[in-house]
Amino acid sequence: MSAAVNNTSRNQGLALRRAIISNIGWVACGLGLLLVIGPLLDIVGVVVFHGISAFSIKLFTTTTNGTAGGLLNAIEGTLVISLGAMLIAVPIGVGAGIYLAEYGTNKLGSAIRFLSDVLTGTPSIVLGYFSYIVFVTTLGWNFSILAAAITIAILIVPYLARITEIALRQVPNTMREAGFALGASEPGVVFKIVLPGAVSGVVTGALLALAISVGETAPLIYTAGWSNYLWNGQLTNSPIGYLTYVIWTFIDQPDSQSHALAFAAALLVMLVVLAINVGVRLLVRRTKLV
Amino acid sequence: MKIRPFRLFLLALSLLIPAALCAVVLFLFTYAGQAILFNGLGFLSRITWNLGNLYGDPVTVNGIQVPQGANYGILVFIAGTLASSFISILIAVPLSVGAAIFLAEAVPELERNRPRWMPPVRPALSMLVELVAVVPSVVFGLWGVAVLVPFIGKYLAPSGSGYGLLSASIVLALMITPIIATTLLDSLMQVAKENRESAFALGATHFEVVSKVMLPMVRTTLIGGIVLALGRALGETMAVLMVSGGAINILPTSIFSPVSTIASFIVSQLDSAESDPTNMAVRSLAEIALVLFIITLAVNATAKLLTSGALNVRSRK
Incomplete structure (x- = not known):
């Protein structure tokens, strides 16, 4: 008991x-x-x-002067570098994504996928340093838009390829078969049936890549340099300013004016990055595409 | 075999990705060649990084021109990189495991009796966790300089300076938590319903089901996620550069010591390396970049093996 x-x-x-x-x-x-x-x-x-x-009107209308002034040159630089990178990366990334999704089920495809993952995992400073020794010094472009845009492009191409591949794989095979049955050619099926069916996924990938390129700093330090002036239209031999540079150098200055510029630049970068990422996630959740 | 120009064109485009990777390795390697010969294996074990006398006449060692007194050793930076990454993992793992468990199991339970007008909270919460991963590194650094470093300097560090190993590790930890948390969350959601329910039927509490049945099942994926996060932490540059204090020629002695990581050191050396007429400093930096590449490659390959391993859980039907 x-x-x-x-x-x-x-x-x-x-x-x-x-x-x-x-x-x-x-x-x-x-x-x-x-x-x-x-x-x-x-x-x-x-x-x-x-x-x-x-924030003030002056911020968007004047260029940086030492550690004072506005951010016009940096805003323009970030836009030019990012758009330049997208111009190079989107055709390559989307093309690679199409190949991997449509014809990449073989050994070659998995090898490309693996190496693409390796490139994604490579620290961005390594890519930046590579561009420094190849484009900036060996080819003699000096700090320039072209070197910066190519570096960022190398960084985002693997993302674009991966997201495009995922988006294209969501298109049901029956649609491809229907296209072929109607006598469409391979490019016809890809461009008229598969890509339109996956367009929101591809656009999502491009937007996420844009967000990455706007927020990057490390690969630009060794390739873009810095300039207080607006872009003079030259692709090489002319350094250019960008927003993330303002953030990391101006916060180390002793005066409050440069701190204010650093925070203003950070706010601009955060606005773009968060707007893209939140927007994409809300949209994707609704359509359930990716 | 029929030649298909369209396929070949797409293949050529996609081969540009491996080509870029090979170019990066090849150019870094050839450029660093002389530095590798000059520095030898001691590169990895020497403490002093000294550019030598940049204004005197260079001397010739084994047929390679170097500034007088130049000595390149990166043990300090390797130590800084490993120390900051491992401490950040120590901080990040409990946080992200807790966050993932809470999101996967507790939030649905808490939400069960929510009023009809209330939208579900879990998507919003998991989106917030994902958003941590997209904040640019330099903004984390800015926050570190503006908030974290003053806090540590005021309340914790005996020297009164918050720049150092601890700040770098905390910022790194915040940056890598979403990687571990989302990996774990995904695999927790895929644990087979049968296993969960059998554990409940045996009388286990909900927390015991999670910690003793579900977590062991997703162990491999969790470790894979942690290794992936480690790879990210090792290569992280800007945030670490801004809060780490940038030590040269001295090994860290406490968690408040200033440190440099391999990645942050490369950025900080741009100006001084350029003033070397023999270019040996720039070549040695290329060698450092190569070392960093090899370390992250090894770590990421391990992560890939783990996350795609045969031990993964079956998906819930």
Whole structure:
């Protein structure tokens, strides 16, 4: 009898301990989530708070002068570099994505996929340094838009290829077969049936790549240089400013004016990056494409 | 065999990706060649990085021109890279595992009795976690300089300076948590329903089901995600550069010591390396870049093997 009582109380103690441990576990997990999301909210808050107060018309109409003035040259530089990179990367990335999705189920395809993953995992500073020794010094382009755009293009092509491939694979095979049955050629099927069916996925990939290129810094330091002036239209031999440069160098200056410029630049970059990423995620969730 | 110009054209486009990768390795290697010969294996084990006398006449060692007194050693940067990455993993793993478990299991439970007008919270929360990954590195650095470094300098560091190993590790940890968390979240959602329900039927509490049944099942994927995050942390440049304090020629002694990582050191050396007339400093930087490439390649390959391994869980039907 007493043994049975002992047993029940021991069981009750055990059950209590298990319940307590479980609750502690849930609280710890919730804390983890809080510590992952909290800093993000703080980053956005800090950048918006300090960035907004630095906003003025002058910011968008004048160029940087030392560590004062506006950001017109940097905004223009970031736009030119990013669009230049997209111009180079989109045809290559989408083309590669089409190949991998449509004809890449062989060994060659998996080899390309693997090497593309390796390129994605390569630190961006390594790519930047590669461009420095090849384009900037060996080819003698010096700090220039072309060197910067090519570097960013190398960085984003693997993303574009991967997302395009995923998007194209969502198009059902029956649609391809129907196209071929109607006598369409291979390019006809790809461009008139498969690509239009996956267009939102491809556009998603391009937008995400744009967000990456707007936010990159490390590969540009060794390729774009920095300039206080607007772009003079030359592709080589003329350095160019960009927003992320302002963020990392001006925050190290002692005066509050340059800090304000750094936060304003960070706010602009964050606005573009977050707008693209939030927009794409909301849209993709609705259409369930990627 | 029929020649299909369209396919060949697309193949040529996609071959540009491996070509770019090969070009990166090949050019870094040829450019670093003389530096590799001059530095030897001691490159990895020497502590001092000294550009030598850039204004004197260069001396010739083994047929290679170098500035007088030049000595290139990167042990300090390797130590800084490994230390900051491993500490960041130590911080990031518990946070991201907790976050993933909470998102996968607790949030649906909490939401079950939500009023009809309330939209589900989980998509919004997991989107926030994903968004951490898209914040540019330099913005993390800015936040580190503006918020984290003053905080650590004021309350924690004995020297009063917040720039150092701890700040770098915390910023890195924040940057890599979404990688681990989303990998784990995806695989937790794919654990077979049968396994979950059998555990419940045996009388396990919900937390025991998660920690003793589901987590062991996705162990391999979790480790793969952690290694992937490690690869990202090793190559991270800007955020680390901005908050690490940039040490040269001295190994870190505590978590508050200033450090340099391989990646941040490459950026910080641009100006001084350019003033070397023999170019040996630029060549040695290329050798560093090559070392960084090889380290991240090895880590990422390990991650790929783990995440695509045969031990993955079956998908829930």
